[in-house]
Amino acid sequence: MKRFAEILIIFCFTVFIAVCMVFTIGNRDEKYSYYENRDLASMPSAVVKEIMDGDYFDNLESFLIDHSALRKLMVKTRTELDLDVFKRPVVNDIVVKGDILMSYCDYDEKNPKDVQWQLNQIAPNLKAVSDAAASYGGYFCYVAVPPQFWCHADDYPWYMDNWSDYVDATIPAISKRLDSDGVSFLDIGPLFKADGMPSGYSSKIDNHYGIQGAFRTYKAIMEKINEDTGSSLHVLGDGEVDITKVKNPYLGAYERKILNLRNIDESLYKLTLKRPVDFSLTVNGKEEAPRVYYGPDESDTTTELTYQYYMGGDLPEAVIDTHRPELPSVLIYGDSFTDALECILYNSFDKMYTIDMRYYEKGTVSEFIRKYKPDYVICLRDYSSLLDSSANGGK
Amino acid sequence: MVFSSVTFLLFFLPCLLAVYFIVPSRFRKARNYILLAFSLVFYAFGGVKFTALLLLSIAINYISGLLAAEGNGQRVRKAGVALAVILGLALLGWFKYAGFFAEIINQVGVPIPVPHITLPIGISFFTFQGLSYVIDVYRGDADCQRNPLYLALYIALFPQLVAGPIVRYTTVEHEITERRENIEDFSAGTVRFMIGFAKKMVLANPMGEIADAVFGQNTPDLTTGAAWIAAIAYTFQIYFDFSSYSDMAIGLGRMFGFHFLENFNYPYIADSITDFWRRWHISLSTWFRDYVYFPLGGSYCSRAKNIRNLSIVWILTGMWHGAAWNFIFWGLWYLFFLLMEKFVWTSPLQRSPAAFKHIYTMLIVIAGWVFFRSPTLGYAGKMLLSMIGFGSGAGGGEAVYYLLEYWPEWIMCLIAIFPVKVLIENALKKCISTGSAAANQLMLWGPKIYALCVFAVSYLKLVTGSFNPFIYFQF
Numbered sequence: 001m002k003r004f005a006e007i008l009i010i011f012c013f014t015v016f017i018a019v020c021m022v023f024t025i026g027n028r029d030e031k032y033s034y035y036e037n038r039d040l041a042s043m044p045s046a047v048v049k050e051i052m053d054g055d056y057f058d059n060l061e062s063f064l065i066d067h068s069a070l071r072k073l074m075v076k077t078r079t080e081l082d083l084d085v086f087k088r089p090v091v092n093d094i095v096v097k098g099d100i101l102m103s104y105c106d107y108d109e110k111n112p113k114d115v116q117w118q119l120n121q122i123a124p125n126l127k128a129v130s131d132a133a134a135s136y137g138g139y140f141c142y143v144a145v146p147p148q149f150w151c152h153a154d155d156y157p158w159y160m161d162n163w164s165d166y167v168d169a170t171i172p173a174i175s176k177r178l179d180s181d182g183v184s185f186l187d188i189g190p191l192f193k194a195d196g197m198p199s200g201y202s203s204k205i206d207n208h209y210g211i212q213g214a215f216r217t218y219k220a221i222m223e224k225i226n227e228d229t230g231s232s233l234h235v236l237g238d239g240e241v242d243i244t245k246v247k248n249p250y251l252g253a254y255e256r257k258i259l260n261l262r263n264i265d266e267s268l269y270k271l272t273l274k275r276p277v278d279f280s281l282t283v284n285g286k287e288e289a290p291r292v293y294y295g296p297d298e299s300d301t302t303t304e305l306t307y308q309y310y311m312g313g314d315l316p317e318a319v320i321d322t323h324r325p326e327l328p329s330v331l332i333y334g335d336s337f338t339d340a341l342e343c344i345l346y347n348s349f350d351k352m353y354t355i356d357m358r359y360y361e362k363g364t365v366s367e368f369i370r371k372y373k374p375d376y377v378i379c380l381r382d383y384s385s386l387l388d389s390s391a392n393g394g395k
Numbered sequence: 396m397v398f399s400s401v402t403f404l405l406f407f408l409p410c411l412l413a414v415y416f417i418v419p420s421r422f423r424k425a426r427n428y429i430l431l432a433f434s435l436v437f438y439a440f441g442g443v444k445f446t447a448l449l450l451l452s453i454a455i456n457y458i459s460g461l462l463a464a465e466g467n468g469q470r471v472r473k474a475g476v477a478l479a480v481i482l483g484l485a486l487l488g489w490f491k492y493a494g495f496f497a498e499i500i501n502q503v504g505v506p507i508p509v510p511h512i513t514l515p516i517g518i519s520f521f522t523f524q525g526l527s528y529v530i531d532v533y534r535g536d537a538d539c540q541r542n543p544l545y546l547a548l549y550i551a552l553f554p555q556l557v558a559g560p561i562v563r564y565t566t567v568e569h570e571i572t573e574r575r576e577n578i579e580d581f582s583a584g585t586v587r588f589m590i591g592f593a594k595k596m597v598l599a600n601p602m603g604e605i606a607d608a609v610f611g612q613n614t615p616d617l618t619t620g621a622a623w624i625a626a627i628a629y630t631f632q633i634y635f636d637f638s639s640y641s642d643m644a645i646g647l648g649r650m651f652g653f654h655f656l657e658n659f660n661y662p663y664i665a666d667s668i669t670d671f672w673r674r675w676h677i678s679l680s681t682w683f684r685d686y687v688y689f690p691l692g693g694s695y696c697s698r699a700k701n702i703r704n705l706s707i708v709w710i711l712t713g714m715w716h717g718a719a720w721n722f723i724f725w726g727l728w729y730l731f732f733l734l735m736e737k738f739v740w741t742s743p744l745q746r747s748p749a750a751f752k753h754i755y756t757m758l759i760v761i762a763g764w765v766f767f768r769s770p771t772l773g774y775a776g777k778m779l780l781s782m783i784g785f786g787s788g789a790g791g792g793e794a795v796y797y798l799l800e801y802w803p804e805w806i807m808c809l810i811a812i813f814p815v816k817v818l819i820e821n822a823l824k825k826c827i828s829t830g831s832a833a834a835n836q837l838m839l840w841g842p843k844i845y846a847l848c849v850f851a852v853s854y855l856k857l858v859t860g861s862f863n864p865f866i867y868f869q870f
Contacts, residue, residue, distance in 0.1 A: 078859045
């Protein structure tokens with residue numbers, strides 16, 4: 001019996017590692033992880049320098065881990081264990097509280113004491129962009145939108161950071177600084193609060209607002225433009241639009257992180273004009289079928305949709321031309337909160353340019369502005385990245 | 396390459412096992428050369444260029460061993476030892492300490508360029524291992540190994556190459572040529588490896604996440620609660636990380652017929668600092684004892700010389716762990732308490748209640764780990780001040796988060812620091828001696844089933860996580 005037990009353990013161990021080796025090799029062609037929303041590591045190229053330094057083998061390990069046998073099953077099992085057995089407060093960086101999924105706010109990431117330093121980095125960039133617009137009589141406004149962690153700050157457990165101290169330090173500081181620099185600033189958060197934070201202003205399963213929140217933001221921006229510039233741009237009213245529920249299931253970013261194991265019911269909505277505006281669409285210099293909502297055929301109501309439903313997600317560069325030269329043009333740039341807003345904003349302008357400096361590589365924002373001379377320039381960022389001077393916070 | 400990686404677990408190890416065991420055992424040389432080749436490939440994964448350094452170290456020790464061997468004149472033998480010590484420590488000194496000393500020289504006002512040298516993995520381990528071989532040959536404790544490939548196998552043997560234990564040549568001298576791999580050893584080695592693997596993935600890594608998160612914060616923001624959580628988390632991390640590696644090394648060695656000595660003996664149940672150092676990193680402390688402390692005279696000399704000898708050993712112990720002032724301070728920290736226990740409070744400590752002794756020991760050890768983990772001495776000081784209430788508040792929130800988020804790991808760590816396995820084994824042996832068949836079966840199957848279960852959990856952690864640094868690689 002002792003010998004049998006010893007042989008059995010050896011057999012189990014060696015067969016396990018051998019079989020997993022085979023399955024890992026078999027998985028090597030997989031390219032994308034849906035629930036992780038990322039490309040899997042690719043097989044590293046055998047570059048002599050990297051082999052000599054050891055970097056090649058580090059990259060090889062990353063590739064093998066991403067393609068290791070049973071990985072998908074293990075990820076799902078671990079997430080289920082963490083959610084349902086161990087009931088960890090944070091699973092895959094998501095705070096699970098009843099039917100709300102929120103992002104984990106790292107204790108060390110947003111320190112109110114860093115606000116002044118960060119402000120000193122970004123303020124000159126914003127001034128430069130504002131000056132670039134002003135050089136031909138254009139207008140620039142920096143718009144701050146509240147992300148989910150701010151809208152649901154009170155839903156975080158008492159012991160967890162919700163970055164409210166950071167936001168409370170950031171907003172007054174940036175408002176004051178931009179005011180003294182002569183740069184227009186608009187904070188959407190108080191407007192959301194004043195409206196009572198209705199459904200669609202924030203999400204239970206994603207960082208972004210819904211189309212309802214984007215619409216409120218649109219109205220605030222248009223009113224701000226009119227107020228600051230003395231313009232009389234038409235602002236779409238509630239009676240001019242239809243906001244309809246998209247039948248397809250919505251997979252929010254936070255739901256995705258926990259592999260949709262909570263399956264919280266929330267839908268995407270789309271906003272259409274009762275009198276639609278025709279337009280042409282150019283994406284990264286190539287003309288495409290004109291659309292702002294990227295979903296499957298209407299007959300397909302089962303395919304899961306993500307926030308990329310709006311404008312197809314973060315595009316390096318896109319232009320919507322409504323062929324109404326009597327109207328002004330607008331450039332909107334910023335992080336992903338612009339996506340839903342763009343679906344509405346183009347209706348009020350002749351041309352809407354949109355760039356995302358995280359992916360746009362043809363130059364700086366100021367260079368773009370000087371080249372295309374949009375009448376209005378809007379930079380839209382959420383509270384967590386408001387002081388980030390990289391990419392969309394650049395000049 | 397680390398043991399807890401997909402590369403090692405699913406590719407290196409199965410290939411090695413297949414190639415090694417396909418060769419009949421009577422072809423001992425072939426098996427040894429296969430093991431050597433795989434060991435060099437193992438090391439090359441950290442960077443092929445560093446393999447040249449390993450081979451150089453092996454060559455130095457081989458030639459030195461030939462010179463130090465019996466049969467040569469005494470001057471030649473001494474020259475052999477001197478060669479090994481000077482060249483071996485010169486290599487170690489250059490790669491590990493050149494930058495540190497250059498910074499010190501700059502700080503005293505002499506401007507010299509500070510070299511930024513990549514530290515080869517495991518250099519402290521294989522340097523000490525090679526030195527021990529040459530010194531043992533000189534002392535006559537071991538025969539000179541004339542086959543350079545066998546000496547290379549001893550020094551480069553992959554289970555203990557990069558993070559110990561520091562294996563004495565005398566431990567494996569005969570096993571290099573005369574070992575017999577068998578099912579019992581392979582089975583026991585497999586179980587040991589799987590349990591070590593679990594310690595690393597299930598206990599050490601999560602504790603490391605906590606420690607890294609808090610130790611990465613600016614000290615003015617450290618709260619008392621978070622500081623304590625981080626210090627205790629690191630105390631767990633370093634023990635389970637290092638002891639897991641030793642477990643895996645011992646287990647792997649056993650699969651191939653080698654029997655390495657134990658490197659840890661439940662250090663966190665120690666009742667004094669002296670006791671702690673008999674249980675922690677035993678291969679290193681005994682190395683310093685045998686090759687530095689005893690040759691200096693040990694304790695068989697005047698008190699002043701004894702203190703001098705201890706001071707040298709503990710400064711070197713601190714420096715061995717890292718080229719930074721906080722490591723040297725860490726060594727001096729233990730020197731102080733060891734001297735106190737030896738010369739000042741020997742009797743009071745022995746007479747103290749057991750609980751007091753354990754708490755006293757653990758507080759000193761935890762504080763020591765704060766010095767060890769902190770990036771600078773200043774950071775360590777501020778961390779310790781935070782721990783005694785001089786931080787940015789009590790900070791219950793963050794501490795509570797880490798306790799709730801990692802509650803299974805905290806419980807398992809608290810259990811695993813105790814010799815639960817030994818207690819269970821003793822209880823089962825008692826039952827077996829009374830004829831209990833159930834106890835017999837439990838003794839037979841229990842460890843194996845347990846090892847398989849924890850290994851499955853560890854594999855899950857491996858393929859779903861990416862946080863996987865081994866601490867002792869930096870030595």
